[in-house]
Amino acid sequence: MTRFAGSSVIITGAASGIGRETALRFAREGALVTVADRDEAGARGTVDAITGDGGTARASVTDVAERTEVRAMVEGAVAAYGRLDVLHNNAYWAPLNRAVADTSEEEWSRTIAVTLTGVFLGCKFAIPHMVAGGGGAIVNTASTAALAATPAFAAYAAAKGGVVALTRSVAFDYGRRGIRCNAVAPGLVRTPATEPVFRDPERMRFLTEKLLVGRAGEPGDIAAAVLFLASAEAGFMTGQTMVVDGGRLIA
16 A cells, blocks of 8 residues: 555654554555654664665654754654655653552653643644645544543543643644644553553453453554544544544443
């Protein structure tokens, strides 16, 4: 498939997990990919995997909580590829096993800075370039934690709830200027970042008893949804949050 042939795409948090798989799939469909992550070695590993498969990619070492770095990430992609068509805001950070009273102010601030403000900054700097190029698609990674309670994950749930609301706001304000903005809300997905969850028996009991498909998610399950939302096939969708959770929220 070549749904994204010649399209310039940025994926944040693309050094591993969902971000890496999404970057690989965009490249296989012809995209010119900017792999953004704080982890320089991981980002370059994703780039090497893409170029080794015949695709086109470049690395951008970016802390999405830092305004100047996000601006440089976007401007670097435009300079390299001449335009920006798709932004996938995927990077996050959050402490696990922290109810509100157990969450330090530093943990709260860092979670909001990366997981919510990072999405805001990506949109802020990407949208003018997308509008100048005739339009674009933004896909934000939210979470089922934004839509239903999960044990002791307060800062993450709050930040992802903000991502859902921000997604709607961007869609409303920029739809008539050619920008579609949607979110994907993963459930339990096995990635390097979620390995501590899989090692937590109590949390796993809570999460897996409602998995109607009988398994946890894989990065490819989420990547497929991201590519759909970014594609012309979803051209009549904006401001929506697509839940990809193995049935957990309906159980």
